[in-house]
Amino acid sequence: MSANHPVISVTGSSGAGTSTAKVALEHIFRREKVTPAIVEGDCFHRFDRYEFREKSKEFEAVGKRLSHFSDEANLFDKIADLFKDYGEKGVGKARTYIHDDEEAKIYGVEPGRFTDWRDVGEGSDLLFYEGLHGGVEEVLPYADLLLGIVPVVNLEWIQKIHRDTEMRGYSPEAVVENILSRMHDYVHFITPQFSNTDINFQRVPLVDTSNPFIARDVPTPDESVVVIRVRKPEKWGIDFPWLSSMLHDSFMSRRNTIVVPAGKMMFAMELILSPIIHELMEKKRKG
Numbered sequence: 001m002s003a004n005h006p007v008i009s010v011t012g013s014s015g016a017g018t019s020t021a022k023v024a025l026e027h028i029f030r031r032e033k034v035t036p037a038i039v040e041g042d043c044f045h046r047f048d049r050y051e052f053r054e055k056s057k058e059f060e061a062v063g064k065r066l067s068h069f070s071d072e073a074n075l076f077d078k079i080a081d082l083f084k085d086y087g088e089k090g091v092g093k094a095r096t097y098i099h100d101d102e103e104a105k106i107y108g109v110e111p112g113r114f115t116d117w118r119d120v121g122e123g124s125d126l127l128f129y130e131g132l133h134g135g136v137e138e139v140l141p142y143a144d145l146l147l148g149i150v151p152v153v154n155l156e157w158i159q160k161i162h163r164d165t166e167m168r169g170y171s172p173e174a175v176v177e178n179i180l181s182r183m184h185d186y187v188h189f190i191t192p193q194f195s196n197t198d199i200n201f202q203r204v205p206l207v208d209t210s211n212p213f214i215a216r217d218v219p220t221p222d223e224s225v226v227v228i229r230v231r232k233p234e235k236w237g238i239d240f241p242w243l244s245s246m247l248h249d250s251f252m253s254r255r256n257t258i259v260v261p262a263g264k265m266m267f268a269m270e271l272i273l274s275p276i277i278h279e280l281m282e283k284k285r286k287g
Helices: 018-032 049-061 076-089 101-107 137-142 153-166 172-181 183-195 240-246 262-286
Strands: 007-011 036-040 092-094 118-120 126-131 145-149 199-205 224-230 251-254 257-261
Touching (some): 007 018, 018 126, 018 145, 018 262, 076 092, 076 126, 076 137, 126 262, 145 262, 153 172, 172 183, 199 262, 224 262, 240 251, 240 257, 257 262
Parallel strands (some): 007 126, 007 145, 145 199
Antiparallel strands (some): 199 224, 224 257, 251 257
């Protein structure tokens, strides 16, 4: 952890909604005049798209499954190295995973491949990491603020099924098979991170999602609440009575937990995180 070069990490599963946290933090960075070095976690996958397919076949041949959730398919040590090096020097190593043709034009690398490793962070105020494994054990000594985005699992599955069928062209059966094939790794590599996070934002539907595999619609924000748990409120100076007064229809469910309407999730994030980011920047400026 470093006062001079703070590291903020957002962790969450595929389809969990980490993009909401990214937008909220971008708003805060803009107001605070913060220049972040942004790193997406998929650049730390061990295999590119084509290598992953071949490795998956090798695993299947011996009765095993390979998933993007597991340690076998990711470079946890490289994430830790980035956090550590950035905290010490303000610069670290990362690369970019090329998702589509638009990114291919920018980087000159075909979709599904990685760019070369390069230095990132020069001239930045802090490191902002977003990905699947931002809270694994290897990175914990080096993260200044660790955020978890984790809808209840049935909602997460509904969101993934709808996203992958409507936006990525997969069949519902293929998406369900993908969910099942990753379940062991989800339990062992994704969920344990949320015991390590400083603040969790968990969206909970208020409609029946008991069978996520037949749900026709993703529950809307009006049909959901967000449970926000702060592991050490005193460390971050969280004023829950003030938050309750600012967030209409919110309530405290435990001494370190506030429940807010899901439509106010981004507003809640900005209210909670703005003072924290400001304090991190003040410490940085004072050296």
